[in-house]
Amino acid sequence: MSLDVYLGIDVGSVTTKLALVDEKGKYVDSYMLKTAGKPVDAVQDGLRHILSQALCDYSVKGVGTTGSGRNLAGALVGADVVKNEITAHAVAASTNIPGVQTILEIGGQDSKIIILRDGIVTDFAMNTVCAAGTGSFLDHQAQRLNVPIEKFGETALKSENPARIAGRCGVFAESDLIHKQQLGYPVEDLLYGLCQALVRNYLSNLALGKELLPTISFQGGVATNSGMVKAFEEALNTKIVVPENHQTMGAIGAALLAMENHQYTEAETKFKGWEVGNMNFQSVTCQCTGCSNNCEVITILEGAQHIGHVEKIGDIKGNIIARWGGTCGRWDIN
């Protein structure tokens, strides 16, 4: 007996998430691993893992990819839908959290706010150049204070007199944190103070002028941090919902989008099969010398033969599955 499923893959800057939903959009399984700078390997590992922990046979009816590595992942596995993470998170939340009107999403490098009304996105914002308050920054600070990131929330919650940290900018927040640490503040006060500072930064940067109505859902990796959740609850003076699968919500959304696409078009999936987990992929970078833009063009190939150094992009032969990086479009493949 096999189960009809839709696969969603969310390749983020720090972690890669995979999720399966059934033909009714119900959650089946998910898995998260570190991208560790190698999105191709991460996607392959993830696929192998999902298959190895499967309790029944899966028949994949559609695949959706999202996240900053969505195009790459889409080319690797043969995706039917390649969508941005804002749409993916919104779809996942509106399906899984009844009455959601606001989504706070903080990942490794990005933070976003999505406003929904009646299940439809009406407004959104993404952090611009500032990455203060995202997962990577918290990770870095926890490491510096010698607190394992898993213990961050727990430790922060112990704070009784949180330190006042300047959260306007990550660089200033760090120097302020060091200053306060040298004055002898306890670690828990520093950590919770940092949470409060980052929440202030988030609300003034992203949520400015937006109406944050309940139900508010907090998604993405940083939602694991109970200190951040508490800081948000205090700042917004309302209950924050952290969905059970908050870390894999993007992947669930991608899977739901694949499902929606399949039910809409009834098209056969382009999924290459679970074998993708064991295939060989390689990427070759080469500079185009066609004009003064000197674009760096990267080519992704499927197959075992090794391709060493190449002089010209045209010399790259083999089963090319994706290529990007050019501005003018002469190297695009369809």
Added chain:
Amino acid sequence: MEKEMVIGIPRGMSFYNNYPFWFGFFSSLGIKIVLSDPTTKQTMSDGSALVVTETCLPIKIYLGHILNLIAKGVKNIFVPSLQSIAPKIYNCSKIRGLPDLVRNVIKADINIIEPTLDKSQKHQGLYAFLEEAVKPFGITNIEEIKKASKQGWKVYNNFLVMARSGMSYKKAMNYALQGKVFIENASTSAPINVALVSHAYNIYDDRACMKIFDKLEKMDVKVFTSLQLTDEQMEEGIAALGQKRYWANEYEMTGTAGHYLKDNKIDGIITLNAFGCGPDSLMIERITRKAKDSGKPMLSLTIDEHTGEAGFITRLEAFIDMLYRKKRSKIINKISMPEYDYVPQTNICDSLTFAEKK
């Protein structure tokens, strides 16, 4: 002494608005035009290296184009100072002081042709401005200049007619410069219509705007800009935002936005501004407030020389998705709202008996 009858025009700033006029005007007087090459990464980095970092992207690009013209061996470079285009209607200080800026940062043996247009202080007319533009070439006959300006307006008006009919900027420009006029049948309607509100030098420079038109077209979006509007419509647009015109190129911003905010066929507004643009930051704030009041979705994009394409695409895609989903929300609701109550974290494989959980 025989003057060299060649003028170099940098592809930047007012070039994108006024080039058809200058083409007709200079050509008619027998002055050969040399254009700088379209913007590349090199243009941007060369220009950026010359000025303080706070300077806006279009100015950096403009300076890069001047360097490009110098490299091409052009001696006379056209850098107009457009101070004020009508009484009490001014340009931004960077545009007003453009010739001074160029003179101060570019140390090369060039002859800057810098006519000044100032209708507020000197009550100066257009002809005086044009006279100043061609004086360095030894052309002083006012009748000749008047005739040439007529030729300039002809090319410019041809361009406007074609652009207003909905033809793409590049096509309209090409036809106008060839002296042709075509009117395309209005193309069939697209699922999504978006108004792109920005200055010409931001959106018609492919490199600066990262080909936003192509990106939107690929998503099946029809883009409307200030080019499809008449001056009267844009004047009304500014009035609709409850303000009087102050900035010279305010038509392109508040005028366009004000008009399209009232237009029912437009699903959403995208504003694109260069990071650090003073006038735009004021105008976009006003547009944002009005858009919120009228319930029109709006996306604000900011560009500078470091802007990554990934974040740019994500925002555009998410915005278009949002508009698209809004339009077919009824169908979406039927699909994405499951009939059963959601029970979180129920692994449905649990109900299958043939396997044990690991």
